[in-house]
Every structure is written in C-alpha cells, then in structure tokens.
Amino acid sequence: MIPTLKSALTAAALCVGMAVPAYAQAINVMIAQVDRDPTSLERDTRIQNNMLNAFSQAMNAPSFVSEVRSLGYSGMDVYDERAVVSNFFNPRARGRTRRTDAQVLRVVRLTKNPRIDAVVLYTVFVKAVPDAVLPDVALLQMSLTYRALSVRDGRFLSSGTVRIDGDNVPFKGCAAQLNGRGPTPHCVIEFISKRGEKLAREAGDKLALQLASIARRYKQASGGPVAPQQPAIAPSAKDTPPSRVAVAPTTRSGPCGFPTNFSITFRGFNAREVNFAEENMEFWACKIRVDVSDASASETTFSYKTKASGQRIMRNIRKMLELMGQVAVQPKMRGNNEIIVTAIRLRPN
Numbered sequence: 001m002i003p004t005l006k007s008a009l010t011a012a013a014l015c016v017g018m019a020v021p022a023y024a025q026a027i028n029v030m031i032a033q034v035d036r037d038p039t040s041l042e043r044d045t046r047i048q049n050n051m052l053n054a055f056s057q058a059m060n061a062p063s064f065v066s067e068v069r070s071l072g073y074s075g076m077d078v079y080d081e082r083a084v085v086s087n088f089f090n091p092r093a094r095g096r097t098r099r100t101d102a103q104v105l106r107v108v109r110l111t112k113n114p115r116i117d118a119v120v121l122y123t124v125f126v127k128a129v130p131d132a133v134l135p136d137v138a139l140l141q142m143s144l145t146y147r148a149l150s151v152r153d154g155r156f157l158s159s160g161t162v163r164i165d166g167d168n169v170p171f172k173g174c175a176a177q178l179n180g181r182g183p184t185p186h187c188v189i190e191f192i193s194k195r196g197e198k199l200a201r202e203a204g205d206k207l208a209l210q211l212a213s214i215a216r217r218y219k220q221a222s223g224g225p226v227a228p229q230q231p232a233i234a235p236s237a238k239d240t241p242p243s244r245v246a247v248a249p250t251t252r253s254g255p256c257g258f259p260t261n262f263s264i265t266f267r268g269f270n271a272r273e274v275n276f277a278e279e280n281m282e283f284w285a286c287k288i289r290v291d292v293s294d295a296s297a298s299e300t301t302f303s304y305k306t307k308a309s310g311q312r313i314m315r316n317i318r319k320m321l322e323l324m325g326q327v328a329v330q331p332k333m334r335g336n337n338e339i340i341v342t343a344i345r346l347r348p349n
Helices: 003-016 046-060 065-070 081-085 101-109 185-222 271-282 310-324
Strands: 026-033 075-079 118-130 138-150 156-163 260-267 287-295 299-306 332-334 338-342
Touching: 026 046, 026 081, 026 101, 026 185, 046 075, 046 118, 046 185, 065 185, 075 081, 075 185, 081 101, 101 118, 118 185, 138 185, 156 185, 260 271, 260 310, 271 287, 271 299, 271 310, 310 338
Parallel strands: 026 075, 026 118, 260 338
Antiparallel strands: 118 138, 138 156, 260 299, 287 299, 332 338
C-alpha cells in the first residue's frame, strides 16, 4: 500500500472510530443482552434468548437489504457472545447476570479474533398489568431499548426503543386465565417470546441500515466506489406549481366507505418532507379533510378525515414513501384509527 493511501485510511479510521476495512462488505457486530436494571428481563432466559436470535438474524439479513446494499454493504457479520468469548470467559457462570455496561464492553474489547467493530447493548422490559375496565384480563406491556457503540473508543453510533402496540396486548388462549383455569407457564413464555421476537427484528432492521450508513464513509475516504445517494424527494408545492407536484398514485377502484377520522403521525421527518406528505394526502381518493392536530420539531400528527379504509390509507402511505425516497419503518396501525410512520435517518458523513 502506498504511504499516502495508508495515511488516508488511518486518518479516516481515527476520525470515525469503527475499525471497518476499506473495502469491507460486512461489519463485525456483537449483540449483548444487558440486564443491569433490576426491573428489566434477566438475560439468558428463554424469552431473552429467542429475542437475541431474532435480533441477530435481522441484522445478518435485514429487511432493508436493497437499501443496505446501496450503501455498499451486504449486511452485518453478527457474532455470538458466548461462542466468541468462551475460550477466556464464561458468560453463563453463576453471578454473570445483571452485569454492568462496563463489564460487557470489557469482554467485547478483550475479543481479538474476530475484532468487533460495534457492540449492540439491548435491554428488555416486560410487565403484565390488569385491564382498567376488565380486571380479569391481563395485558402485556413490552419494550426493547438498544444502543450501538464503537468498540474502539466507545463512540455512540445509534439508539432507539421499540414497543408493542400502545394499547398493549391481551394474553390469549392458554396464556390467559379462562374458565377458572390459570395461565400455563409454557404458553405465557411462548406468547411473550412471539411479541419480543417481532420487536427484536424491527430493531435489527433499523440498526443494520444505520450502521451501514455510518461505515459507508470508509469507502469514500479510501477512494472506493461511492454508493448512490437516496433520491431527492419531489419538489414542494411552495417551489413548484400545484399542477406539477408529484403525487403518490392512489387506487380509486371500489366505492368510498363510511367517514372515519384517522390520526396519522410522521416521526423523524423534516419540514419539507412533512409538507410533501400533506400535499400528497390532499390528493388521496375519498379524502374529506386534512388538518394538523399536533406538531413539534421531531414529529407531526395530522387529523385525516376520509371515506377510505385503513388498508387503503396504509397502501397510499407506502407509495408516498417510495416517491419521497425516504427509508422508513413500515407504517403501524394502532387501535382502529391511529397510524405511526417513523423515518430512519441515515448519516451522510
């Protein structure tokens, strides 16, 4: 390697803090269960291990595979903590639960083969609460909080929290107390695991895309091929006459139904993207009225009155996101009329 190129790569590595080879096609990641909080789910339980497997699988082969590849990476090389550190440390020994973050990071940094670029620390919170109206019905509350750090220098890379539906989920079947019979422990674990795995997959998909976006800079610094940027969103109505504003196509087949008020929240979208979304919603079939019901720097909520079905609205949102060129988590329907759309922000440099 010529000195100038070697110097450039060294400078880039020191600047970013993630030890990713210049032409790497994958990033070395280790996912660790963190249970220091006494109210969190203890590590190495059936539920935690099922979620860990789902998290690892999602990062190894993310749903946003086309977007990750456009950034120059095939995905993440995810390593199992127990397999990698077993030659010098037994993470399953007695007293190895409720570890501090410093202990987890120390174990990862002592791992030399393979060298880990980023560590993902995640914590799971689970609670069963009685319904406010039906005291004999138990509701599941569950969330997964994660953050990714550079192993080399502890630099913060990304974080997030994913939760099950805001109204919580009632325990069902043999996981519920029905006909005077209590819930079966096996059924309860399977019920919680199923929801937990879904949360882990969602977190893994988002994180894989965000880490690939950060690591993309190594290709740029080394003179390697630069992946194409996301397409720019369609021009705003403020810049372009209304007749020329690009609008997401809507399906007009079938009659409009009974009027319904939807609450549609866009999280993580900038002002121009929110304006673009509002202009598009004005053109959707069966629309009656669009109003902003709440707005802040991080999210905007629209009150959308329409005769279209929820399924039709969700389809229109997905088409609009494609036209916008924005990568986002699939729109989520909460309850009967609340829709959440969350953008995944990628760092360009």
